[in-house]
Amino acid sequence: MKLWGGRFEKTTDALVEDFHSSIRFDQRLYKQDILGSIAHAKMLGSVGVITEDEATQLIEGLQGILAEIQAGSVEFEIGAEDIHMNVEKLLTEKIGPTGKKLHTGRSRNDQVALDLRLYLREEIDQTKTYVGNLVQTLLNIAQEHLETWMPGYTHLQKAQPITLAHHLMAYSQMFLRDLGRLNDTRKRLNVSPLGSGAMAGTTFPLDREKVAGDLGFDGVTLNSLDGVSDRDFALEFLAGASILMMHLSRLCEELVLWSSGEFQFISMDDGYSTGSSIMPQKKNPDVAELVRGKTGRVYGDLVALLTVMKGLPLAYNKDMQEDKEQVFDAVDTLQKCLIVVEPMLRTMQVHKDAMAWGAKGGFTNATDLADYLAKKGVPFREAHELVGRIVLHCTKKGIGLEELALSDYQALSPVFDQDLFAAIGIEHCVRARKLIGGPSPETVAQGIQISHETLKQLLAE
Template sequence: MALWSGRFTEGADAFTQRFGASLPVDKALYAQDIAGSKAHARMLAAQGVIAQEDADAIAAGLDGIKADIEAGRFAFDVNDEDIHMAVERALIERVGDAGARLHTGRSRNDQVATDTRLFAKQRCSDLMRANLALRRALMMQAEAHFDVILPGCTHLQHAQPVLLSHHLLAYTWMLARDFERLVAARRAADASPLGAAALAGTTYPLDRQMTAADLGFSRVIPNSLDAVSDRDFLLDLSYACSVSCMHLSRLCEEIVLWSSSEFGFIELSDSFSTGSSIMPQKKNPDFAELIRGKTGRVVGDLVALLVTCKALPLAYNKDLQEDKEGAIDAARTLEDCLVCTAGMVETMRVVPEAMRAQAKKGYLAATDVADYLAKKGLPFRRAHEVVGHLVLVCEQRGCGLGDLSLADFKAECELFEADITGALDLESIVAARTTEGGTGHAAVRVQLAQAKEVFAADEASV
């Protein structure tokens, strides 16, 4: 029998009962629901609304229900619309009238909002830990292959040589921003709606500050209408998951490219590769591809929630039953993707010689040759034109800039001298980028130290 059956003369139709049920999704919040109910019961007893023995019976009953759910012994009833009704039904069956007093001064509206906020806070913390694990793997590879040079690209075309460590650290900074978004989402969820009741508060002398502190919330939501209808915190979580998945997709795209025969920059561990059912030679980066594909799913979860919340009048509306499935899915998917990516990065084998061979192609020294002329007084735009013509000469001859003679250089500009060969050395080109945030060895060492410092602070905050 439904908890509101006193108002109705007919039972729910079987289809509409199934259609309106959220139990398949929100039973994932059983622990949060039980924690919220225990805190509410303790507060009711402290305020003299219910007897202490009732509060004790409620707590014991809820502990038993939680143990049964976790052991797989709990029997959900066909009439259980959601986890809240399932737990309350079982509680009343176990402890009688004491269980029936639990809902005093509370609505499912503030109850579900409380459960969801507790769940969001926990998932943010879980994701922050997974984020740190991937950043640790990236920094480990950056340190292990600090001096390795590869071609840096724009438009996926060879541009300038960079250190592999510099390239990998770029992803740690993306992930550091993802961490900040998760911190913000956790902070947004860290406010208690419990005690707002259905929408207008209640006539019972509830102590909302007590339940907020009991449940680990930092504050109470000051407006009861907003308390039961706000889902911005879930949007923040879903957005954080979407951006993080987008970053993982970018990294995994490079893993797919780098592990291909055309690049050969890395070799993935067998544990993070698959084969072909017909081609015995294949070693496919399936998991990197799958992470890339799952990004669309997580972005879809965000869009679905945005559309669900669009145009909802105050306060609670049944539409908000659709708030949890996407957020739960987005958090679970991101966590799996972070774990998988960390495993790939940690176990991949870097092939420095392949990276260096490609760094020698594509006239990566061209900018440095132009800078050489500019430092000798030639306007940079003119220097750019001179070097562009030198590249054209190389293309016509089928050679590289390093294959040109001093006479070839002087034929284009008299400012060239014998020391031009120093501008064509890969190590010198890279090392010369000493500006803050650049790819020079000294600059990357500073950057790595900064990344470790931020990592340590983030790790301490989880």
């Protein structure tokens, strides 16, 4: 008989029982469910709702079940529907009628809300570790390539010369912001809903604050309806995970481009590449491509849960059973991607000469030529127009700005002098940009140091 079956005259149809059951996926919450139940049982004993002896029996029984599940000796039952009722059934079988007192003052509605918060809190902490490792690797690579010149792009067209360090530091800033979002999500989810009951609390004199404290929460939810029907914390995690995956995808897209024959900026390590079943010469950046593809999967998890929640009246509805698979999938996908991207980056080979050669093409120093004129007193808009004509002239001749003769420059403007060639040298173009956030090696080195400190602070929160 179902634990809720007293009101029913017929058993659940077999099709409905299978359709209704969530134990296939929510068994993943067994540890959180048991830890929450232990804290609840302890509190029930301390406030006198059950005796201290009964509380001890419940706690010891739950601890035994936890050990048995971790040892792989427990087989969950679809007929018991979910992890909550499976654990309660196992507990009653283990310690007898006292096990039936565990659910006093509690509903599966506030129980599952508690479990999911505990689960996400733990996974956020683990995800932070993985993001931290990735940022550390980016900072390490950047430190090694402060003077590895390369072209910067806009519209995927060569724009201005920068360094590989400057380019990778852009991603370090993205991932540091991702860490901040994870911290913010963790702070907001870290309140306990236990005690909200099904939707209107309970008449038992529960000590909600004690349970919250025992489980490491900062406080308790202040409205029982919200306590059982809120999934903002899950949506916020999925939104943050989607943004993080977007950053990973952008980085991986650049690695795919850079490792192509057209760029040849990097070579991926053999351990993070695959071949073709028909083309013997191929070395494909499949890991980076898969991360790019899996980004859409995490987006789908976010959209799926948003769609589930968008039309639900207060309070709990069975639709919300669909929250867990989306969260579990996003956690798994995100963490697997973070785990594989870090060593893929760490082991890639950088081709400095190819990057430097690329920085010299495409008139990446054109802006510096215009700046040269502006510093000589030519209004920038006039300088811009003049340099545009010079670029057109050089394009037709198939030469770069640094290859045009001084006499040709002076024929266009008497302002030009021999010093223009130093001003448009690729290294000078980069080194001269010393403003905060700029690509000069000196500035980037300062940014790396600041980012190390920021990373340490974010990981400590």
